[in-house]
Amino acid sequence: MDSKNYDVEKLAVATVASHTAIQILRGAKKYGFRTIAVAGSERAASFYRRLWFIDDVWIADFSSFKQVAEKLRRENAILIPHGSYVEYVGWRQALEAPVPTLGCRELIKWEADQHKKMELLKNAGIPTPRHFVSLDQVNGVVIVKLFGAKGGRGYFVARDREELRRKLARIDGDYIIQEYIFGVPAYYHYFASPVYNRVEIFGADIRYESNVDGRNFGLVEPTFVVVGNLPLVLRESLLPTVLEYGENFVKVVREMVRCEMAGPYCLESIIRDDMSIIVFEFSGRIVAGTNIYMGYGSPYSTLYFDKPMDMGERIAHEIREAAVRGRLEALVT
Numbered sequence: 001m002d003s004k005n006y007d008v009e010k011l012a013v014a015t016v017a018s019h020t021a022i023q024i025l026r027g028a029k030k031y032g033f034r035t036i037a038v039a040g041s042e043r044a045a046s047f048y049r050r051l052w053f054i055d056d057v058w059i060a061d062f063s064s065f066k067q068v069a070e071k072l073r074r075e076n077a078i079l080i081p082h083g084s085y086v087e088y089v090g091w092r093q094a095l096e097a098p099v100p101t102l103g104c105r106e107l108i109k110w111e112a113d114q115h116k117k118m119e120l121l122k123n124a125g126i127p128t129p130r131h132f133v134s135l136d137q138v139n140g141v142v143i144v145k146l147f148g149a150k151g152g153r154g155y156f157v158a159r160d161r162e163e164l165r166r167k168l169a170r171i172d173g174d175y176i177i178q179e180y181i182f183g184v185p186a187y188y189h190y191f192a193s194p195v196y197n198r199v200e201i202f203g204a205d206i207r208y209e210s211n212v213d214g215r216n217f218g219l220v221e222p223t224f225v226v227v228g229n230l231p232l233v234l235r236e237s238l239l240p241t242v243l244e245y246g247e248n249f250v251k252v253v254r255e256m257v258r259c260e261m262a263g264p265y266c267l268e269s270i271i272r273d274d275m276s277i278i279v280f281e282f283s284g285r286i287v288a289g290t291n292i293y294m295g296y297g298s299p300y301s302t303l304y305f306d307k308p309m310d311m312g313e314r315i316a317h318e319i320r321e322a323a324v325r326g327r328l329e330a331l332v333t
C-alpha cells in the first residue's frame with residue numbers, strides 16, 4: 001500500500017459484520033476513526049446499525065467482494081480481516097481484494113493447507129504433534145482433521161489403527177492424521193507491532209467446545225464445535241516460552257512466507273502435564289477468543305501500556321501511531 005494515496009486524517013476502519021467486528025469497530029471509534037461494517041444480510045445489518053460506534057453499515061454480496069473492496073478503498077478504509085471474513089469471501093478473494101488489509105495476507109493461503117500450516121510451525125522450532133502419512137505408522141490415539149473443517153466440525157479421534165481404518169473409509173477429501181495430545185487446551189493471543197518493533201503477549205483463552213466440554217458422560221463421540229470462549233491466565237512460568245514461540249512465529253513468516261506479521265495472531269496449543277506446550281494450529285489474524293476482554297482488556301495488555309486495552313483498541317492504537325509516523329505501509333498488505 002502506498003499510504004500517500006490515503007488521507008490519513010480521514011482513515012476509516014472496516015471489517016465484515018461478524019466474529020470480532022464489535023470489538024474492532026468499538027476500538028477504532030475510541031481512537032477517532034470512521035467505522036464501516038460490511039454485512040452479508042439485512043438481518044445482520046440491522047443488528048450492527050444499533051451500535052453507536054459504527055458509522056456505516058453496508059450490505060454486500062460476498063461472492064463478488066472485489067467491488068466492495070474497491071469501494072472501501074475509495075473510503076480510505078483499512079480492512080481488518082478475521083476468521084469469518086476469510087470464511088465468507090473465501091481465501092482466493094481475500095488474497096486479491098484491492099483494499100489495504102491489516103497483516104500478512106499471504107498467510108491466508110498457508111492456513112488453507114493443513115500440511116503447510118504445520119510445516120511453518122515446525123520450521124519455527126515450535127513443538128507440534130507428530131503427524132502420520134500412512135496408517136501403518138500410527139501407534140496410539142490420533143486426531144484426523146479434514147481440510148477446511150470449520151470450528152472443529154469434521155475432526156474425529158481414533159483410539160487405534162483399526163478404528164482409524166474404519167473411520168477413514170467413511171470420509172472424502174484431504175485430511176491430516178495427527179498424534180492426539182493429552183492435556184489442557186490453551187490459546188495465546190499476540191500482537192505483532194511494526195511501530196514498536198516487538199511482539200506482545202496480549203491474552204489467552206480456552207475454547208468451549210461441544211461435545212468435549214458438554215455433560216455427555218462419554219456417551220457421544222467427541223466433537224470440537226466452538227460455542228464460546230473462556231478467559232485464561234497462565235502460570236507465570238509459562239510466559240517466557242509462550243513469548244518465545246510467538247516471536248519465533250514472526251521470524252518464520254518473514255523467512256518462509258516472506259512477509260512481516262502486523263497486528264493480532266494466535267497460537268493454539270495443548271499443554272501437557274509436564275508443562276510442555278504443543279502447538280497444533282495458528283491463526284494469522286484476530287481470533288474470537290479476544291472478545292472475552294472487550295471493554296476491559298486482558299491482564300497482559302497492561303504490560304505494554306500500563307492500562308488495560310482490548311484487541312480492538314490495540315489495533316486502532318497501532319493504526320493511529322503508524323499514520324502519525326507515516327508508516328501505514330508497514331501494517332498492511
Ligand code: AMP
Binds near residue numbers: 143150178185
Ligand atoms: P482447531 O479447530 O484446530 O482449533 O481444533 C479443534 C480442537 O481440537 C481444539 O480445540 C483441540 O481441543 C483439539 N485438537 C486439535 N488438534 C489436537 C491434537 N493434535 N491433540 C489434541 N487435541 C487437538
